[in-house]
Amino acid sequence: MKRFPFYTLLLLLLVACKSTIPDLSYEPGDIFMHGVASGDPLADRVIIWTRITIPHADSSVAVQWEMARDAEFRIPVQQGNFNTTAERDFTVKVDVGELRPGGEYYYRFKAYGVYSPVGRTRTAPAGSVDSLRFAVVSCSNYEWGYFNAYSHIAKQPDLAAVIHLGDYIYEYGPGVYGDTTIGRIHEPPYEIITLADYRMRYGQYRRDPDLQEVHKNHPFISIWDDHEIANNAYMDGAQNHQPEEGDFQVRRNVAKQVYYEWMPVREGGPLYRKFDFGPLATLIMLDERLAGRTAPVPGPDDSGFSSKERSMLGEEQFQWLTSQLVRTRSTWKIIGNQVIFSRLNTGRENLNLNMDAWDGYPYEQARLAEMFSINQFDNLIMVTGDTHSSWVFESTLDPFGAYNAKTGEGALAIELGTTSINSANSNESNPDSLVMIHERLLLSEEVNPHLKYVNLRDHGYLLLSLSPTAARADFYFVKSLRQRNVEAGIEARFWVPAGEYHILKSPPQD
Template sequence: MSAFSRREFLATLSALGIAPSAFAIGRDGQLPTEGVGPSFLHGVASGDPLHDRVILWTRLTPKKLEDHLQVKWRIATDHHLKNVVRSGLFSTDITRDFTVKVDAIGLEPDTMYYYQFETRGAQSPLGRTRTLPVDHRRHWRMAFASCSNYPYGYFNAYGRMAARNDIDMVLHLGDYLYEYPQGGYANPLLVGLRDVVPTNEILTLTDYRLRHALYKTDPDLQELHRLYPFICVWDDHESANDAWRDGAENHNPENGEGEWIVRRRNAVRAYNEYMPIRSTNDADDEIYRHFRIGDLGDLIMLDTRLHGRDLQAAFKTGQSELPVSDPTISDGTRTLLGFDQEEWLNRQLWESKQRGTTWRVLGQQVMMAQLSSTFGQTIINPDQWDGYAPARARLFTHLRDNNIKNNVVLTGDIHSSWCADLTLNPWDSSGYNPQTGAGVLGAEFVCPAVTSPGPVPGAAGDVLAAQLRFVSPHLKYINLNRRGYGVLDLTHEAATCEIYHVATVDAKSDQETLASVMVSEVGNNLVRGEGQKTPRL
């Protein structure tokens, strides 16, 4: 092998979870196959739980690429796997990159289960998962995270979530992985320690599969997947930066990157193969869906990225900061979700209210609250809901006119922590009161990135956060430079958001701090610090 191809080969082994020392390269440049059996080097995962079923996932590292493997799976109510309630076989091969995905049905609601895979004498790690409640539930806790950039740091936030024993599931709100080439968006302190595979920007199906496989070798992410069911949506970096329905900022056909539709299809297929998401087939790109947590909450997961998003205003104008009066921003024919998803969302919200469910929780990608440095005269980031203001107004008007209360929005994307009141116009004192909650339609909690750097580092970020709080009465908490995760605690009395910040991502660490606790009470979505009571409206 040449020096370059050997390095590529070793990096690929790393992505596949294989120690380079496990192989001796023959004089013909081929890998030996004798004595090397299949193994489960990418861990196990579960996801998309319902009251009677859950997705179980793993990936095999095969003995030979030509293998066709029959994988046994079983799920039980005890960690010794004595009381097996469901089992079966799943066939996998190179056509799905040796991934395994089973929808284990016929389970009991609100129950913890344990599961395992086996093939040719090799056993996977023991996984743990749980189903959703179907009737009354007093309490439910979910961790939520986003923006986990492998070469930018260690996944300490995942490690801290995995160490908890007080959560029921994990929401991943997008940017589970990043598409950039080696060194393209990376921490210079970790060169050689957190390198990516492949080393090029990912474009092909093989590229996306290898990048997913690399991420699944991280021990902290593996442990979190092993212990808790995930509910996931993609954002842009699972395909390409600032993606929209028909393209992306980081997709350049003129530079030989091909058609967007092909790249998007590759990204979607690899995502469906490698993530524990309930998809009808590997080409399924309709990921907006809902989950019922008994009578306590309806979790509604949205796709603000690939399904229906129109081209961002910044791409049309060439400006990243725009006046709210800009004709593209104010164009009511533009949509972030797609009009079909808007209609579906409105129906989900209305039906949730009719059922008497206490909370409606939207899991989505980009910040919904208004963000301006000039008392609402300009917008800072037209990639988020600010850039599709009429679409946001349609949603808020639906909530107001139908008296749909107790709404919580969970968001990722922006590499920073925010807690905000959601209201039609936060700068209109006649329609919104940040002290009483008049005019508040929902609460938004934005989690920090797992590793990706914040938009403004250090003291400068603290100064900007204070300035934004001064001009924006609806923004109740901001931190622009720390990494970590969030936890949402739901009861029939309140929704409480805890923001946790990890000490560092430059090295392995188990240190974290509880940075903020914000509460939204039933009957009044106003966001306040813990312990502060609000009037019922």
Template structure:
């Protein structure tokens, strides 16, 4: 996302410092560990269904090809083995190992490990999705984990959260920038610079960056503790991509198609995700996760398969000339028919999935969505707000602030990269959901580096459900440059001036804990006290409930 200015109940089990990623695993140390041995990047699992799950690891070995063993057991000591087999890997897939284990029982907790050359990996914990009656499901919703900006303390919290069954990572799992890019200065101060020390462009670059993130001990702890359902957003390839390019890709950096292909190959190698089904391309990554009779989770692909090029305010200076010009800009340019977000194939998959969910009578329909969906107009700043924010003419970015204030005066969107920049596509999405019988969406959103509690409506005012937006694991919020008080002021203005926004908070880093039950969903916005050191404590930022009312959803 381009940045226009910059870019209470906590469970007793979360209150301590670093402990076991999960209890009862004899192979795990007392704290999340750094890289060591042949399994220096830990283990991970993901993309579960009722009878299968992906298991992942990487071999840190000088060999160009290797083979070993894996096993799945019912107990953390790995004595009650239910499945075992062989694996092989090579430098052709960067020595990563990915096994799709089938024939498992539905709704069961399992433990797994890998063995190679006499060494054993730590033991990971995973599960299969339920088939039939399901009383509850706990989901940790995460996004925007930029390595140089700070420690992954929120990952450690997720690893130790006893209410979490699955981690839903909504994208920006890693960032493509070099030391002179977004987060570079903070990374130097914290001793967490990106590797390789440049903007990543090639397959080897993307592989090395993935390895750096997987080698982080807190990332290792989270992956070992819970299965992952992962979506990509933009930074897994480059900032703000569309079908034919990206904002952070210049002609001198080579062919965009080759760069995107390299980023997707590394993603499939290094993430615990299923390979594309026959007949599907790597960029066509979406899914329908049926969680018993309780919930459906449908994940979207909004970056590579259909997205029209993003529109930028600076490319249309005349749009800020008058209210009439702004209205014409939104109607004729931003809102032009045919500005796609979702591909035909994605829309067909969404329709089929929602119809199946409605027919099955599941009470919850979750949408895994990378980018903010609620209408978010830029705050209108009074003179007193400008004074409180310390915006003065001697500020080197005064012209930027003035342009930002003008955008707010005209009632224009805060960003044109999320769904606000694609209103035709958003209405098409809403219409498709209504046609499938689903006007009760629980949309889970990342990207913005802020917590959100939003209600969703079509252009005609039809209620479509609610949106929960998660903050960054480490990436800073929109208004971080204004300091905590200034950021809180801006967040308050957003909620006051936007009917779809009930609350937002961009000061704290963390994740959302969403616990689905039969009649209601419990939501806690979980924060960490800091990301500058590993010495942190949990913070309960806000709690709310989502209730079902007359065929749609509302906050209690």
């Protein structure tokens, strides 16, 4: 029998076992550089997420996970193991079931002998509930400044979830749509197209401490908009995809793959989906980009503008939405909507319609409005992102017809538009004085009688609070984007009485 010297045997043993021997020099930031996250809460289950980041990841990494009722893990609930590989970019996603409704839970992961940060999450309630609070967000561009709004949301108590309406990342290269003077520069340093590109960009965003903090403290319910793929994306193309960048279907599929790898969303079905929060609220998240949206047209003078062949949702999603709204018995019906549904006159000559919003798809827009009208849904609220501005509509497609601007009679729903976390809006390129003139024009009854509030200047988020008798919308705006600053204040507050589509500036009387 061939014999090996002792040191040779020891070296061979160490090489063979290197993936099972913890390296005690590792710190949590080495192993769990991208933090932890949770999402898609149901009454009995929730997704928990992390990613293993080590300088020389093995082909397969064994990860332990734990969930408990307390942050010290003295009251354990469940635990298990997950093997992650390079094929999923070493991300870890566990759908933890058999939980109690409306419960607060703590979770953590362990790999290479090191624990992750502790995350906090909660399941959706199943029985009677007196109140719910949601932070509603969209449009976070790393290059436009710090994610101060995320930091402020992280400190909000008792959120049922953070509703993210899309543009979680941006696909552009450095300086194309951003301000790189503060040193926040996109990685990789070019427009992302490949699998490795998209993974690197998500990795950069998820190293941001404010984004990590909000994910650690609250479950997310997320949907993509266009910049998770490319600007003004639809099923078969995008404004920001050129022929020399290859097959769009390949790029779209890569972008979708990485979204599912990096986001705490449930897999196995379409991204449009429903969440029940007891009898108080049902949240319906729509996919207005990749599930059914057809190509845009240049403007309303195009011969195909009003064609019934042009679609925002697609027939399958439209029928699904209809069935969900008809069947729900929840007091409040909330629709997570990427782009503005209400008719909006911009007040500018030759720019009266946003062709990337529902106004650019008038056949299906009218069809959806008709469905709302026929079924006479009570307490329907659409929460909307995309525009980097704040809006409050008594939603109608006929603001100069049967709609009554004094009472809200004739409105089909309430639409609340949240501003951006930090992506540029009007006053990044224009002085506040000019932007405020445009705001006043938009709010005039001669232009948009159904529009009750607009802010085109500030960044932050919407806090939506629900009770059996009213919904309240608080618009929080941050003080700065150019420095890390957790200060934010309420700039506007509105109430919607249950059973009415009418905006109030003071609480409704019982």
